Amino acid sequence: MRPYFLAGNWKLHKTPSEAVAYAKELAEAFASVTHRVMVAPTYVCIPQVAEVLKGSPVLVGAQNCAAAESGAHTGEVAPAMLKEAGVDVVILGHSERRSIYGESDETINQKVKLALSAGLEVILCVGETLDEREAGKAMQVVEDQLRKGLAGITGDQLDKITIAYEPVWAIGTGKTATPQDANEIHQGAREVLADIYSTEAAEAMVIQYGGSVKPANVKELMAMEHIDGALVGGASLTIENFAPIVQFDKE
Ligand SMILES: O=C[C@H](O)COP(=O)(O)O
Numbered sequence: 001m002r003p004y005f006l007a008g009n010w011k012l013h014k015t016p017s018e019a020v021a022y023a024k025e026l027a028e029a030f031a032s033v034t035h036r037v038m039v040a041p042t043y044v045c046i047p048q049v050a051e052v053l054k055g056s057p058v059l060v061g062a063q064n065c066a067a068a069e070s071g072a073h074t075g076e077v078a079p080a081m082l083k084e085a086g087v088d089v090v091i092l093g094h095s096e097r098r099s100i101y102g103e104s105d106e107t108i109n110q111k112v113k114l115a116l117s118a119g120l121e122v123i124l125c126v127g128e129t130l131d132e133r134e135a136g137k138a139m140q141v142v143e144d145q146l147r148k149g150l151a152g153i154t155g156d157q158l159d160k161i162t163i164a165y166e167p168v169w170a171i172g173t174g175k176t177a178t179p180q181d182a183n184e185i186h187q188g189a190r191e192v193l194a195d196i197y198s199t200e201a202a203e204a205m206v207i208q209y210g211g212s213v214k215p216a217n218v219k220e221l222m223a224m225e226h227i228d229g230a231l232v233g234g235a236s237l238t239i240e241n242f243a244p245i246v247q248f249d250k251e
Pocket residue numbers: 009094166170171172173174210211212213231232233234235
């Protein structure tokens with residue numbers, strides 16, 4: 001049985017004081033949570049949020065990391081620096097990093113390798129644009145991003161990797177893939193993973209869905225066979241929305 005993993009990506013929201021106040025609410029609300037839970041604040045909030053969440057089951061995430069360990073890379077933060085600041089998991093290859101900041105699959109793959117070497121877990125994001133979906137290429141895009149993002153990653157490193165399927169057209173738009181459509185891509189992604197590694201390894205991998213997940217749709221998404229969690233943007237910013245998502249199976 002794969003564990004559910006519910007992650008909140010705060011994107012460019014919350015100042016350090018707002019983040020700390022919210023982290024305190026999360027620590028209290030999720031003190032005895034049964035699923036894996038993570039929140040990813042901006043870099044400047046990480047040390048203080050990590051301090052608040054110390055001893056709590058809520059993991060600390062980062063939204064990105066440098067594709068280098070150190071050196072002349074103005075504005076970047078290296079994986080080992082994140083680790084020391086209290087980060088457990090780093091989100092890599094998010095569609096906003098790909099589209100706004102031009103990150104290639106090769107750069108993302110480099111980041112995945114460096115993050116793992118630094119002792120971080122990775123959430124590797126993949127997903128197609130609306131044009132690609134309409135052209136019937138969704139699975140092809142996801143397969144390509146998976147193969148390139150995981151190039152050189154060995155089977156024994158997979159337990160440190162979560163895949164997040166985020167159809168770009170469903171992010172922040174209020175449009176969600178139907179649970180069936182999402183499940184179909186998740187299943188296809190698992191087949192790709194089985195081809196690269198093994199059926200056993202693919203079956204064990206946690207694949208999150210991301211794109212307008214909210215309290216009203218989380219239950220039906222999580223009921224699908226191949227959906228093992230969620231990467232949540234907008235609805236992770238308040239306890240009123242995030243708590244029912246994380247505890248989707250609580251009445
Ligand atoms: O990282 C999270 C995803 O981009 C989803 O964002 P959203 O829940 O606001 O659509």
